Amino acid sequence: MTVDPPWALLAELTHRCPLRCGYCSNPVELVGRSTELTAGEWAGVFRQAADLGVVQTHLSGGEPLLRRDLPDIVAAAERAGLYTQLVTSGVGLGERRLDELVAAGLHSVQLSVQHADPDASDRIAGARSFAAKERAARLIRAAGLPFGLNIVLHRTNIDALDDLIALGVAWGADRIELAHTQFHGWALRNRATLLPTRNQVDRARTTLTRWRERPGPAPELIWVTPDHIDGVAKPCMGGWGALSLTVAPDGTVLPCPAAAALPGLDPPNVRDRQLDWIWRESRAFNAYRGDSWMRDPCRSCGLSSTDHGGCRCQAFALTGDATRTDPACRLSPDHALIRDLVDSPRPAATPVHAYREGAP
Amino acid sequence: MTWRPTLARSVVLRHDRVRGTDLLLLPERVVVLHGNAGGVLRLCDGSREVEDIVAELAARFPGAPVAGEVPEFLETLRKEGWLR
Numbered sequence: 001m002t003v004d005p006p007w008a009l010l011a012e013l014t015h016r017c018p019l020r021c022g023y024c025s026n027p028v029e030l031v032g033r034s035t036e037l038t039a040g041e042w043a044g045v046f047r048q049a050a051d052l053g054v055v056q057t058h059l060s061g062g063e064p065l066l067r068r069d070l071p072d073i074v075a076a077a078e079r080a081g082l083y084t085q086l087v088t089s090g091v092g093l094g095e096r097r098l099d100e101l102v103a104a105g106l107h108s109v110q111l112s113v114q115h116a117d118p119d120a121s122d123r124i125a126g127a128r129s130f131a132a133k134e135r136a137a138r139l140i141r142a143a144g145l146p147f148g149l150n151i152v153l154h155r156t157n158i159d160a161l162d163d164l165i166a167l168g169v170a171w172g173a174d175r176i177e178l179a180h181t182q183f184h185g186w187a188l189r190n191r192a193t194l195l196p197t198r199n200q201v202d203r204a205r206t207t208l209t210r211w212r213e214r215p216g217p218a219p220e221l222i223w224v225t226p227d228h229i230d231g232v233a234k235p236c237m238g239g240w241g242a243l244s245l246t247v248a249p250d251g252t253v254l255p256c257p258a259a260a261a262l263p264g265l266d267p268p269n270v271r272d273r274q275l276d277w278i279w280r281e282s283r284a285f286n287a288y289r290g291d292s293w294m295r296d297p298c299r300s301c302g303l304s305s306t307d308h309g310g311c312r313c314q315a316f317a318l319t320g321d322a323t324r325t326d327p328a329c330r331l332s333p334d335h336a337l338i339r340d341l342v343d344s345p346r347p348a349a350t351p352v353h354a355y356r357e358g359a360p
Numbered sequence: 361m362t363w364r365p366t367l368a369r370s371v372v373l374r375h376d377r378v379r380g381t382d383l384l385l386l387p388e389r390v391v392v393l394h395g396n397a398g399g400v401l402r403l404c405d406g407s408r409e410v411e412d413i414v415a416e417l418a419a420r421f422p423g424a425p426v427a428g429e430v431p432e433f434l435e436t437l438r439k440e441g442w443l444r
Contacts, residue, residue, distance in 0.1 A: 005379065007390055051378070053379065055374065055383060055385055056385060056390065081374065083372055083385035083386075083387075085388075107370075107385075107387070108370060108387040144369055146370035146386070148387055148388070174370070175387065
């Protein structure tokens, strides 16, 4: 099979994070600081990635600002010719820090916020952080950088969608990403308390439509669909090993951040192998590439050319078999696993979820 | 005021040596440029008016329908927010 080159690299610079969000989709077992790739190693990764065809990198984590050498890492990505986006909680993004990053060639910033109400935002994040986010937004805007605001939606904040979009407008975001929680890693533990009700999602959709129909200039509103509620599987990364790759803090390379949970992938590492070999030859990147691994109902379904059978990691997490149809799809024989959870009566009170435990 | 097109701050024009094509890079998005679109955009440096760009291209590619196509192409990119 001919393998097309990848477009994007998700660089997880550290798993350490000042926030403790219960919806964190990073693995339950986090990588410790002592095994993190050095800035020099990241420079090598970016060079190899650019040679392979990567043109964009998302500098993420954890909180990438916890890397003191972040400006060196940004500069290395810029030298390799990659378009860089910082994905941050905003905690630690002061004026001098941002100046250093811009001088190093940073192209854009994606900032997260948990709620439009400062106290609620801090409560969801499990840390005082709203004031820092507000300041970060002001600085990003003042620096003239393209500014995306990311909001992970769940049961506790989805009813505040109108206020959240208004906050994004007030902060001057160019783009607001409304991303329903993806139940991977830590978030899967909290699925029952994070999952919104069908009524909540219906109301949120009405709010979204109202904003989209407003005349005049407005930020771009991206709605990352709630696969559990819609019964429609999300297209797995635009195809397994088709568009992008993820490098974890310790150099492990996988098609997506959640894939660390899948068995039998024998995850390759940039410390042992060239990225080109990893992308083209490794078992991890070929395991679910294309459609020869698919079974029915996906194999004979027209949707599979666009949804690629849905999320492999979700199929494995819920059925124990990564080759099955994603149970989020209403055509999956396992869809009852999702439907029963969504439709089961759940307590009306504000649910309490388990805060993320930190990286070693 | 006369328009002197230039790329928006969020947009980077780059040659992709692996795929042998020109690209526009934006946050969360890559636009693949076909034909000589990249060559046209390299002239959009904020110093040239649209008619200067058309004249340069007409001189470079005699017989090509630049007078009709180039202003329309530039306007399309302005509507996308990629040119200002």
